[in-house]
Amino acid sequence: MDVEILSRIQFAFTIAFHYIYPPLSIGLGVMLVLMQAFWLKTRNPLYHNMARYWTRVFGLTFAIGVATGIVMEFEFGTNWATYSRFVGSVFGGPLAIEGIYAFFLESGFLAILLFGWDKVGPKTHFFATCMVALGAHFSAIWIIVANSWMQTPAGFHLVREVGKNPDGSPIEVPLDPGYILKQEDLDHVRAVVDSFWEMVLNPSTLDRITHTVIGCWLAGAFLVVSISAFYLLKQRHLQFAKTSLKFGLAVGCFASLLQLVSADSTARGVGDNQPIKLAAIEGLADTTTEAPLGIVGWVSWDKDADGNIIGIKENSFKIKGLLSILMDGDFLHPVEASKTVVQGLNDLPSDEFILARHPGATPEEIKLIRPEYWPNVPVVFQTYHLMIALGMGLIGISVLGCILWKTGHLWRTDIKWVRWFLIVLVLSVLMPQIANQAGWFTAEMGRQPWIVYEILKTSEGLSKAVIAGQVLSSLIMFAFIYVLLFMVFIYTLTKKIQHGPKDDESINILPEKWRPMALKGGRQTAPTTNDQPND
Incomplete structure (x- = not known):
């Protein structure tokens, strides 16, 4: 295989593996906010136990997500240097905002979320949880902004470098709108932002942000549903499992129905802005x-x-x-x-x-x-319809689950068909993950052969120095490391599931009304029985 195919396979592999974890972090962040809000409202220790347990799962997904995401930053420079030079002015702003304002917001409050349970008051901890969830959403938003510009470029013009100033800075002249890039232009022409907000709010941004974020909510909600259903089947942590399952089904039902509306809007946007992609995913000749x-x-x-x-x-x-x-x-x-x-x-x-x-x-x-400008139609037709089928399946499962919850049948584990449905709920964690991956492959493969739609071809964005052997060897290395990371993730998550929540965890909560003074004064004794919150 040539260097283009290998580079595409490597980037697809690394981003697909990475994309397992951010949706879980974003979705679990929403679940944690809801659980802690219920804890603050009711002071029921059950909600506190739920929040602590799912926070531990959140921490695991966040850690693996950060580790797997770093690789892609380097691939832009190693494998896609020409592309990076071409879009550097455009991508610089969104990626800088994502790093400084989004990722730092998320990671800055992460320590309080993970380790601040007995160090800060419930309201302060809830605020930290909200900031972590907000930071995770902001990260997704700015990454999607950059990617959406590749799908529907706007708010930019092309410039050509014609020389150097005495200080070494380039002398650039703007090119006419509609200028068609040629192979000999790649070392001297780049895209420059005209309007930051036109670039950010390009024609596909809002639809794609909505569609992607809802998919993340579904991933987090059905992880909660899956583990909770497992506990119900095993008759363990029953009160925890029932309440967590209610949260997961409620969010899953809301998000899956909302995704149906988002999908309609997104598809219409594809028809307006990328008609070739629409014809490909529908197999319309x-x-x-x-x-x-x-x-x-x-x-x-x-x-x-x-x-x-x-x-x-x-x-x-x-x-x-x-x-x-x-x-x-x-x-x-x-x-x-x-x-x-x-x-x-x-x-x-x-x-x-x-x-x-x-x-x-x-x-x-x-x-x-003409077919040279088509994507791989047989593949994107299948990935798109797989995404749609799984999305409809999630609607059916979540709506049925909510009906069984309201009628009380969901807890009747002595009934055979209920146990079968709970098994479906356990396996349902895979459905939003596969749907998210299928949707991402549809979006990215559907714009081929363009890396920047109808401006820069994927084959033109490659680095000139890298060779096929280097890409292949690094791909094998990444595959080995990622398999190890996935095994660590599955092993650690399995251990957390087997261990389960600590049912008496809330007993150690210090009352907010006196905790800050105690900490400021250095007093860190255990609370007395009278200090314990009521059930």
Whole structure:
């Protein structure tokens, strides 16, 4: 394999592994805020025990997430130096904000969250928990801002370096809007921000932030659901398990239904801004009204006798007109909405787009060139529909779980079908993780062959010094280390689950009304029985 494929595989592997943990941290952060809020409101020690237990799980996911995320920072310089130079002015702001204001906010209060239970008052600890959760969300937001700019670039212009000033700084001149990059430009042309807020609020930012963050909430909620259901099946820590399961199902049900609304908005944005991606994920070959929505099936390449891709062949179950209705968004008038035209791959990209990059191409040559600007349609069709299927499954599981909770059947572990449902809940922790990964692969592979959409190709963003052997050897090394890290994570998490919560943990809480004075005065004796909070 060449250096481009290996570099893409390496980055996909490292980011996919890293992406297991931040969603858990973000989702668990929300759960911790809710649990501590209930503790402050009711002073019921059960909520305090829950918060302490899930904080320990949060600390584990945060630690592994930080360790696995560092690698990607280096890959930008080692494998993607040309790309990093091109986007440096654009990415500098969001990534600096993410590091200084988001990550430091999260990590700055992390010590209080993890170790401050008996050192600070409940309100101070709750504030630290909120700041950690907020910092985790801010980190995600600014990373998504940077990535969304790659999908839908805005608020920038291109400049060319034409010389050096006496002090060594570059002399740069702006290029005309719509300038098409050439291979010889890569060492001298870069993107420069015109408007910071136009760059931040590019056409896909808000949809992608919403969609990604809700996916993180689902990951955290269903981790809580999974472990709580396990305790119910084992008849251990029953009160803890029942209450934690209620929290997880409530957040999971809310987030999964909200994700349905977000998915609709996100898909419509893809249709407006990246029509090739929309046609690919739906396996739509021809431009048409009453465009069908694929439910399940497969797509394969259609090739000529010489092996050139000339189109796609799809075999799927579809609902006629539903894609046109979804793209129009007028659900109250479906007949009129079904007349909306949805472009197919056979007309994307346009002839004008191709001729601007391949001057003088004949109609026959345009047909052969066009598939070069398509993503890997058979793959993104499957990853997208896998994400949708899992999302609908999460809605069904969480809604059914809430119904069983309200009717009291969820706690009847003596009933066989309830035990089977609890087993489903235990396994449900995998569903948001797989859905998040499938969605991420759909988004990233769906914009290929572009690393910056319709401006810079992925093949043009590679480092010139790195060779395939170096990338392969480092990929093998990363795979070995990441497997070890994953084994450590699973082993440590399993130990925490087996150990379970400490049911008497809240007995050691010092009353807030006198704790700060005691600590200031150096008094750190154990509380008396009269100081213990009431149940």
